[in-house]
Amino acid sequence: MILSEDVNSSDYFANFVTVCFSKYKMMRSPVLLLFMSMFLVMSGANAPAILPVPSEIECSGAAVRRDPGRLKVTVICPDSVRKTIERYSVISEIIGNDCRVSAFHKLREKIAPESYRLTVKENNVDIRVSDYRGFVYALQTLGQLLGSSEGFPCNVTVADGPRCGWRGFMLDSGRQFQTVDGIKKYIRMASMLKMNVFHWHLTEGLGWRPEIEAFPRLTKVGGYVAGGVQQQGSYSKKDIRDVVAYAGAYGIDIMPEIDLPGHSEAALRAYPELGCFMDSVRIPETGFTDRIFCAGKDTTLAALKIILDEICGLFPGKYIHLGGDEAPKGQWEKCPDCQNRIRTNGLKDTHDLQLWLSAQLASHLKTHGRKAVFWGDVVYSPGYPLPDNSVIQWWNYRGHRDLAVKNALAANHEVILSPNYYCYLNFPLEPWRGYGPERTFTMKEAYLSNPADAALASGDRRIIGVTCALWTDYNLTQEMLDSRLFPRIFAISEIMWHKGERKQFDEFRMLTEKTLDYFRSKDFDIDYLQTK
Numbered sequence: 234m235i236l237s238e239d240v241n242s243s244d245y246f247a248n249f250v251t252v253c254f255s256k257y258k259m260m261r262s263p264v265l266l267l268f269m270s271m272f273l274v275m276s277g278a279n280a281p282a283i284l285p286v287p288s289e290i291e292c293s294g295a296a297v298r299r300d301p302g303r304l305k306v307t308v309i310c311p312d313s314v315r316k317t318i319e320r321y322s323v324i325s326e327i328i329g330n331d332c333r334v335s336a337f338h339k340l341r342e343k344i345a346p347e348s349y350r351l352t353v354k355e356n357n358v359d360i361r362v363s364d365y366r367g368f369v370y371a372l373q374t375l376g377q378l379l380g381s382s383e384g385f386p387c388n389v390t391v392a393d394g395p396r397c398g399w400r401g402f403m404l405d406s407g408r409q410f411q412t413v414d415g416i417k418k419y420i421r422m423a424s425m426l427k428m429n430v431f432h433w434h435l436t437e438g439l440g441w442r443p444e445i446e447a448f449p450r451l452t453k454v455g456g457y458v459a460g461g462v463q464q465q466g467s468y469s470k471k472d473i474r475d476v477v478a479y480a481g482a483y484g485i486d487i488m489p490e491i492d493l494p495g496h497s498e499a500a501l502r503a504y505p506e507l508g509c510f511m512d513s514v515r516i517p518e519t520g521f522t523d524r525i526f527c528a529g530k531d532t533t534l535a536a537l538k539i540i541l542d543e544i545c546g547l548f549p550g551k552y553i554h555l556g557g558d559e560a561p562k563g564q565w566e567k568c569p570d571c572q573n574r575i576r577t578n579g580l581k582d583t584h585d586l587q588l589w590l591s592a593q594l595a596s597h598l599k600t601h602g603r604k605a606v607f608w609g610d611v612v613y614s615p616g617y618p619l620p621d622n623s624v625i626q627w628w629n630y631r632g633h634r635d636l637a638v639k640n641a642l643a644a645n646h647e648v649i650l651s652p653n654y655y656c657y658l659n660f661p662l663e664p665w666r667g668y669g670p671e672r673t674f675t676m677k678e679a680y681l682s683n684p685a686d687a688a689l690a691s692g693d694r695r696i697i698g699v700t701c702a703l704w705t706d707y708n709l710t711q712e713m714l715d716s717r718l719f720p721r722i723f724a725i726s727e728i729m730w731h732k733g734e735r736k737q738f739d740e741f742r743m744l745t746e747k748t749l750d751y752f753r754s755k756d757f758d759i760d761y762l763q764t765k
């Protein structure tokens with residue numbers, strides 16, 4: 234416990250109560266519990282606002298403002314982490330004012346992965362970590378402390394670490410195109426919320442975005458098939474390498490998604506020979522059509538493998554997403570090549586054919602040492618077995634409740650949780666364009682009734698974590714993204730990160746209000762806060 238000697242008497246009780254609020258102190262002493270309830274309001278006012286909420290925080294002393302430029306930052310970490318910290322300039326980007334590490338020491342204690350221990354006394358800051366991500370998260374916490382307009386108590390210790398290992402944010406760059414700077418902004422946001430995966434949905438019926446040298450028309454044609462001004466564009470290999478490196482500095486892995494066999498109209502407009510028939514492809518303004526990659530032609534399978542080879546060359550992360558959602562099989566029912574594939578491989582039907590195709594591509598990714606992630610559709614009914622490097626991402630809670638989770642676990646796959654209720658942040662707060670009242674939700678629902686929270690609480694270690702998703706259907710353009718994300722993404726980041734008991738919702742909501750200025754100062758356009 235830290236209780237500074239020089240606290241003036243008016244601050245004393247507030248400081249004392251703030252200390253009492255630290256989790257383990259609270260559990261130890263009934264006397265402190267009594268004080269706590271007496272000075273609830275005071276302590277609430279004094280406690281630094283940090284989101285997601287750290288596991289343990291102790292603070293004391295009068296609130297002061299600190300100049301980041303004068304901070305003496307000491308990092309206690311393994312040598313390998315020191316090298317990574319020295320390679321990146323992320324500290325001044327997060328804290329500002331050319332803040333630098335002034336000393337490194339070797340870590341001699343045990344700190345869990347992605348965890349940190351942060352101590353601030355006057356202008357001296359100690360950060361203890363066992364890996365680079367822990368360092369980034371310590372900085373993010375320090376950034377929020379420094380960004381508080383009232384300053385923060387002069388002595389603060391935070392001991393913190395994540396609830397689950399996979400904490401993802403998905404952005405749909407297929408339906409709407411975002412600039413490289415826009416993508417970087419959301420990588421920064423994900424890191425501020427202590428997420429570690431940026432799931433980049435790169436291909437859609439409305440646009441194919443990543444440059445593939447072997448198939449240049451994918452971007453030259455497929456990047457420009459939609460009607461909207463902000464739906465035009467593609468990412469060159471240089472852009473992608475830039476984004477991957479930028480994300481690395483923020484402790485974030487990028488999982489690219491090449492959605493197949495469905496949601497591929499843009500690719501088929503560019504290369505009709507990859508479909509079942511050489512007919513014209515309609516680009517769907519909303520939803521999807523039955524024009525999907527042919528699973529029967531060896532040439533299509535070979536092309537998809539070449540595309541994945543280039544994708545693996547661009548993205549070093551372990552996980553590559555192969556889509557698998559919403560693939561209508563009308564064309565496959567009629568296609569002689571698809572029917573031939575079904576016959577020669579003894580498959581049951583076209584769903585089985587999708588599983589066969591998925592298995593071929595997952596096995597191909599295995600040769601690159603990668604895992605293949607699929608949307609839950611592939612496990613709704615049994616069939617051709619997926620290889621053991623296949624991971625299932627749960628999404629369609631509205632349609633199928635937890636069927637995908639149950640079936641994925643029964644087949645012993647890892648699972649990522651993204652139930653559309655309440656992890657799809659494109660579902661608005663109020664009905665909007667194609668979203669009726671049945672596809673809206675509030676921050677309170679996301680916080681209190683999230684199926685992802687319950688599934689995580691089951692403790693099954695094959696459930697690796699949670700991804701919240703921002704689809705860009707109905708022309709959700711780049712400047713509209715913040716209004717969908719905030720404040721509800723705070724609730725989801727809390728579910729992903731915070732270990733142990735969570736705050737009552739009203740208290741949590743107050744905390745989100747306290748952090749708005751900080752997020753605004755980082756360029757997030759938060760113009761309202763829902764209070765439901």
Ligand code: ACM
Pocket residue numbers: 558559608628
């Ligand atoms: C999805 O929302 N179609 C994965």
Ligand code: ZN
Pocket residue numbers: 508509526527528529530564565568569570571
């Ligand atoms: Zn076919």
